[in-house]
Amino acid sequence: MSGNTSQLQVDGKTVDMAIKSGSVGPSVIDIAKLYAQTGMFTYDPGFTSTASCESQITYIDGDAGILLYRGYPIEQLAEHGDFLETCYLLLEGELPTAAQKADFDYRVTRHTMVHEQMARFFHGFRRDAHPMAIMVASIGALSAFYHDSTDISDPHQRMIASMRMIAKVPTLAAMAYKYTVGQPFVYPLNSLDYTSNFLRMCFAVPAEEYKVNPVLSRALDRIFILHADHEQNASTSTVRLAGSSGANPFACIAAGTACLWGPAHGGANEAALKMLEEIGSVDNIPKYIAKAKDKNDPFRLMGFGHRVYKNYDPRAKIMQKTTHEVLNELGIKDDPLLDVAVELERIALSDEYFIEKKLYPNIDFYSGITLKAMGFPTSMFTVLFTLARTVGWIAQWKEMIEDPSQRIGRPRQLYTGAPQRDYTPIGRR
Secondary structure (H helix, E strand, O other): OOOEEEEEEEEEEEEEEEEEEOOOOOEEEOOOOHHHHHOOOOOOOOHHOOOOOOOHHHHHHHOOOOOEOEEEEEEHHHHHHHHHHHHHHHOOOOOOHHHHHHHHHHHHHHOOOOOOOOHHHHOOOOOOOOOOHHHHHHHHHHHHOOOOOOOOOOOHHHHHHHHHHHHHHHHHHHHHHHHHHOOOOOOOOOOOHHHHHHHHHOOOOOOOOOOHHHHHHHHHHHHHHHHOOOOOHHHHHHHHHEEEEEOOOOHHHHHHHHOOOOOOOOHHHHHHHHHHHHHHHHHHHHHHHHHOOOOOOOOOOOOOOOEHHHHHHHHHHHHHHHHHHHHHHHOOOOOOOHHHHHHHHHHHHHOOHHHHOOOOHHHHHHHHHHHHHHHOOHHHHHHHHHHHHHHHHHHHHHHHHOOOOOOOOOOOOOOOOOOOOOOOHHHOO
């Protein structure tokens, strides 16, 4: 590399490619014209070395364990702000003033109800339907109820659609939970803050008054902040790819929700909790540690290490503190799963095998324990992730739509199938 260009030798031909630098992080080589100049594509399974877009929303330094939302460290936002303030930041690029925050909160709060016909839509599902199946369908169905906010070329309609999804996805999530446990839907209450309202919609019943525990509400609000966005992950890339075709915003977020459902993505905290349940007690840990170290054993420790973070996940540090706050508030001190988790954490931070391979506890390791303690079944864990990530998806979708260089996504391939051949009539095969 020399100056602001990189040179590639292909079949005796020299190709010059520009080097682009971001505000922080590694520079990138612009290969947009590589095919036109060489007749070749690059090969990058999983796109691990490919920047698919230019973005100003989220920055991750996996080696240093840094996560920034619009430049602000995640630790500061989780400690000092609330989820709706984070939503405003991700959407608008700056933290709101007091007046802007009050206006934003007001508008979100008064969009939380969903069309009453949505209740009948829910009753079309089997009573034992997975809540994520309901979420994929119901978020996509919003486009059938709100035709006045599906024109992506209209900035006002984009804004309305964004507000509607931030406000209504918690209502849909609570309805999905209530439906699967056979309880009546609980309507939102405008006097409550965003997260307290969600807890009430999930756990209140008509037979008695429900009082929101402020410690649990603050903890869940912090969980939402930690999950709000995470750069160009699988579900966010899915939203952008769907949006690049001009699909309406509700369909794009439904596509992201479907991707998030995968156990390697949004289902990781559920998998971590199931692993703790499989280990069962502290006495069994040495056996499972040995299994994890055995490359021939299929067992894998879930909730340790991360595709991006090669240091301690900054969200995990905050989540660890939040977990203990919730357990102390609820008086849970003798939970065997917590005992297993604490001992596994100690081992991971001191054992040479884990340190060498950088298998630090990640956010999924702690969040599953916390959500279980709050009373959410494991089937709801990814639903809560969907609720939190909706704003990140919307911010990324909005940025893509407003980018003048945006084109429909069209990854290329390395074809390894049969070359051209002639059709053979069935009688001669």
